Amino acid sequence: MAQVFSFSLFIAGHSSRSETAVKNLRSLCERWIPGRYRISVVDVLESPEMAEHSKILATPTLVRLLPLPSLRVVGDLSDQARVALVLGLQSSDDVPPAS
Amino acid sequence: MSQPARFVEKLATGISGFDFIADGGLPLGRATLVTGTAGSAKTVFASQFLADGIRQFDEPGVFVTFEESPEDIRRNLFSLGWDIADWERRGKWVFIDATPQPEEESVVIGAFDLGALLARIEQSVAQVGARRIIFDAFGSVLLRFPDLAMIRQEMLRVVAGLKRLELTAVLTAERMQEYGEVVRHGIEEFVADNVVILRNVLEDEKRRRTLEILKFRGATHQKGEFPFTIVPEAGVVVLPLSAIELKQKSSNLRISSGNSELDRMCGGGFFRDSIILVSGATGTGKTLMTTEFIAGGFEAGERCLLFAFEESREQLFRNALGWGVDFEKMEAEGRLKVMCVYPETAGLEDHLIGMKEVVEEFRPNRMAVDSLSALERVATLRGFREFVISFTSFIKHHEIAGLFTSTTPTLMGGTSATETHISTITDSIILLRYVEMHGEMRRGLTVLKMRGSGHDKEIREFGISADGMNIGKPFRNIYGILSGMPRHLSPSEADRIGSLFNDEV
Numbered sequence: 001m002a003q004v005f006s007f008s009l010f011i012a013g014h015s016s017r018s019e020t021a022v023k024n025l026r027s028l029c030e031r032w033i034p035g036r037y038r039i040s041v042v043d044v045l046e047s048p049e050m051a052e053h054s055k056i057l058a059t060p061t062l063v064r065l066l067p068l069p070s071l072r073v074v075g076d077l078s079d080q081a082r083v084a085l086v087l088g089l090q091s092s093d094d095v096p097p098a099s
Numbered sequence: 100m101s102q103p104a105r106f107v108e109k110l111a112t113g114i115s116g117f118d119f120i121a122d123g124g125l126p127l128g129r130a131t132l133v134t135g136t137a138g139s140a141k142t143v144f145a146s147q148f149l150a151d152g153i154r155q156f157d158e159p160g161v162f163v164t165f166e167e168s169p170e171d172i173r174r175n176l177f178s179l180g181w182d183i184a185d186w187e188r189r190g191k192w193v194f195i196d197a198t199p200q201p202e203e204e205s206v207v208i209g210a211f212d213l214g215a216l217l218a219r220i221e222q223s224v225a226q227v228g229a230r231r232i233i234f235d236a237f238g239s240v241l242l243r244f245p246d247l248a249m250i251r252q253e254m255l256r257v258v259a260g261l262k263r264l265e266l267t268a269v270l271t272a273e274r275m276q277e278y279g280e281v282v283r284h285g286i287e288e289f290v291a292d293n294v295v296i297l298r299n300v301l302e303d304e305k306r307r308r309t310l311e312i313l314k315f316r317g318a319t320h321q322k323g324e325f326p327f328t329i330v331p332e333a334g335v336v337v338l339p340l341s342a343i344e345l346k347q348k349s350s351n352l353r354i355s356s357g358n359s360e361l362d363r364m365c366g367g368g369f370f371r372d373s374i375i376l377v378s379g380a381t382g383t384g385k386t387l388m389t390t391e392f393i394a395g396g397f398e399a400g401e402r403c404l405l406f407a408f409e410e411s412r413e414q415l416f417r418n419a420l421g422w423g424v425d426f427e428k429m430e431a432e433g434r435l436k437v438m439c440v441y442p443e444t445a446g447l448e449d450h451l452i453g454m455k456e457v458v459e460e461f462r463p464n465r466m467a468v469d470s471l472s473a474l475e476r477v478a479t480l481r482g483f484r485e486f487v488i489s490f491t492s493f494i495k496h497h498e499i500a501g502l503f504t505s506t507t508p509t510l511m512g513g514t515s516a517t518e519t520h521i522s523t524i525t526d527s528i529i530l531l532r533y534v535e536m537h538g539e540m541r542r543g544l545t546v547l548k549m550r551g552s553g554h555d556k557e558i559r560e561f562g563i564s565a566d567g568m569n570i571g572k573p574f575r576n577i578y579g580i581l582s583g584m585p586r587h588l589s590p591s592e593a594d595r596i597g598s599l600f601n602d603e604v
Contacts, residue, residue: 012214021209044215048222051215057197058244058253059214069202074244075209086206 005029005037005089006066012059013045017076021060024077032089062087107318110230110267113151114144116337120321121312126293130258130268131315134238135297140308140329141271143179144297145233146172147334148269149192150181152231159191159227161220161266166236169194180332193223199243207245213253217260224264231267237290238272258290292316298324302479306446310337326485328448336452338489351551354465354500357395358388360570361529364546364555369527372498373550374491376521378505379531383542384561385504386410387422387568388531389469392502394424397435401464405437406454408473412439422567436461447478447486455493465500471521472505487521511584526550534560534580536587543580544570 009025011018022041029037044051044059054063062073064087077083084090109123118124125131125148135141149160164172172194173183186192197216199205223229237254244250261268270291294313299306309324327337353368356375362368369375375392379385389405396403407415415437416426429435438457445453458466475483494501503525505518510533522528528548534541545558557573558580574580576588 010215012212012218017210017212044218048218052195052219052222055196055198055200056215056219057213057240058211058216060211061215063203069204072200072203072205074205074207075211078209083208086208 002036003033003067005033005064005087007037007039008042008054008063008065009039010042010044010051010054010056010059010061010063013043018043018060020076020078021062024080024083025062028077028080028084028087028089032084107315109318111156112148113155114147114335114337115333116325116327116339117310117335119339120310120325120337121315122319122321125267125269126315126318127267128262128265129293129316130261130270130291131293131295132291133269133271133295133297134274135271136274136276136299139297139299140327140335141273141297142167142172142175142235143329144295144310144335145235145269145271146176146181149231149233150176150186150334153186153191157191158230159193160231160233161193161195161223161227161229163195163197163216163220163232163234164236165197165234165239168198169196172235178331179329179334181334190227193227193229195219195223197240210249211244211253213257217257220257220260221264224266229266231269232261233268234270236273237270254290293318297327305477305479305482307479307482308448310335326448326482328446328452330449330452336448338448338451338485350498354401355395355399356388357391357393357398358568358570361388361544361546361568364559364570365527365549366552366554369500369502370551371500372495373500373526374495374521374524375500375502375527375529376505376518376525377502377529377531378507378518380507380510380533383531383533384544384563384568385506385531386415386418386469387563388529389467389502389504390419390422390424391567392465392467393426393435394419394429396465396500397429401434402462403429403435404458404461404463404466405435406457406466406468407437407439408442408468409470410439412437415439421565422563423565424567436463442473442477445477447474447482450474450477451486451490454490458494458497458499462497463499465502466494467502468504470504470506488524491521491524522548532558532580534558534574534577534585536574536577536585541574543574 007025009021011021025039029039042050044056058074060076062077064071073083073086108127109121109125110127111118111124133141133144149162152158152160176183183192224232240254241247241250293315296311296313298309308327310327311324312320321339325337325339327335329335350371352371354371355368356362356365377385377388393403393405419426426435426437430437474486478486491501503521527546527550530545530547532543534543542561543558544561546554559570559573561568561570577585578588579586
């Protein structure tokens with residue numbers, strides 16, 4: 001059974017930093033775990049109570065909800081290789097990326 | 100564009116004594132950095148800024164915590180008697196939990212900002228209509244992100260955001276030492292235009308807490324360190340000692356010292372709102388004079404208060420009874436209050452606050468402290484001086500006659516620290532001294548100073564009996580008593596000198 005990944009990405013408005021983070025996350029997921037991920041993007045300016053609930057300080061913050069344990073990556077995710085490593089997108093039973 | 104010479108408005112914090120030294124309060128709509136070493140009461144001070152806002156001005160506040168969990172803070176402040184949870188329920192206080200989430204690993208990759216924090220602040224501020232906000236352990240944010248330049252800039256942005264929201268903010272940050280660099284990394288310094296330093300210095304084995312306003316950009320404040328203490332309910336109480344104004348009225352009304360002969364020596368008694376210092380070695384009769392002073396007030400229908408720092412209640416009452424004064428009966432009538440306290444039970448600042456409370460509650464017409472010098476033991480010299488000045492001006496302000504005793508360091512006299520610090524603010528000074536005469540110890544008394552009145556200049560002998568102090572004749576043919584080195588003149592020599600000056604006074 002392939003692991004499903006679930007993410008919440010907290011951004012602050014439609015700044016270029018927010019756009020970069022969303023773009024980076026989508027391309028990472030498409031590249032490593034196509035069809036096995038869910039992303040919900042939360043704009044803290046629109047839903048500050050969500051940021052409150054998850055105790056988010058910085059934006060962008062990516063929260064990996066699944067698989068457990070949950071973990072957080074702060075920043076615009078610009079270093080894709082490192083993000084993939086931290087999020088555990090790469091695992092032994094994964095197909096190596098075609099590129 | 101900067102607006103030159105713009106008047107900086109202040110927001111009264113409600114923190115006792117602080118608003119006085121801050122010339123009104125914290126700069127309104129600005130951030131003030133409060134810094135100090137671990138345990139310097141930064142969190143209490145900051146929390147109190149919110150608590151007093153609620154209690155005194157009905158101004159709700161937001162508490163952003165970066166280090167301790169809200170649960171811990173609620174519990175810690177509950178020990179001061181503050182029910183934070185109740186304020187939260189009533190929508191007066193709201194926490195923003197910005198503590199690190201230890202159960203979740205956190206990594207920083209790429210550029211970020213503190214937009215989420217700002218959004219949460221804006222939401223909470225709107226939710227309760229906050230005018231006050233505090234960031235507790237704001238400095239710790241620096242340690243959570245690797246890119247110092249970026250986090251620094253972001254912290255600045257958040258502080259700018261507070262200004263936009265017209266919030267008056269207190270930001271706390273820890274410093275490593277009591278003196279020297281204001282805070283670690285020297286960063287928060289430029290975050291806030293206003294810096295307050297809390298100190299908790301160990302001096303001569305005694306803890307001394309002080310507060311200093313280092314700067315208020317564009318606004319005035321009192322300079323220097325002011326002692327403070329922390330008491331239940333009130334919280335931080337700053338003692339603006341050196342800033343006391345000399346505005347006391349003075350009265351020409353005379354009151355009895357409790358001893359008619361002493362009244363006569365003083366030209367008709369003490370003045371009603373005067374400070375009287377009685378100095379003497381141990382056993383010279385200071386406690387007796389105190390007892391008579393209290394009894395004299397009681398007989399005149401006054402309310403009397405006695406602070407005893409040297410003797411236990413039983414001892415004090417027994418001694419008084421031996422001189423024909425029944426303290427127990429007087430207390431039962433409700434016009435006397437005797438407080439026996441061991442100086443070591445509290446710091447001087449706490450004694451000061453406690454004593455002031457008793458005075459304000461009991462509202463005495465006269466009071467005595469036996470002995471003031473016992474309090475020297477629990478304070479530094481500077482702290483003691485401030486205490487004396489503060490307390491004496493306090494009772495003067497309340498138009499209370501105060502008699503303070505001071506024990507001299509040696510049996511034959513000499514000057515104690517108490518006398519050095521109090522003598523200039525006393526209105527009357529009475530010296531009690533041992534006098535050695537012909538191989539026998541006698542006791543002598545003199546009125547050294549009696550502000551605004553003539554007084555007896557002689558040194559009179561006195562005895563102590565079952566009816567108290569009996570002031571007798573002046574010592575003749577003896578000099579050097581006050582220096583502790585009495586010398587005798589032979590009668591013939593005295594007569595000869597006497598005849599040189601035909602002066603009866």
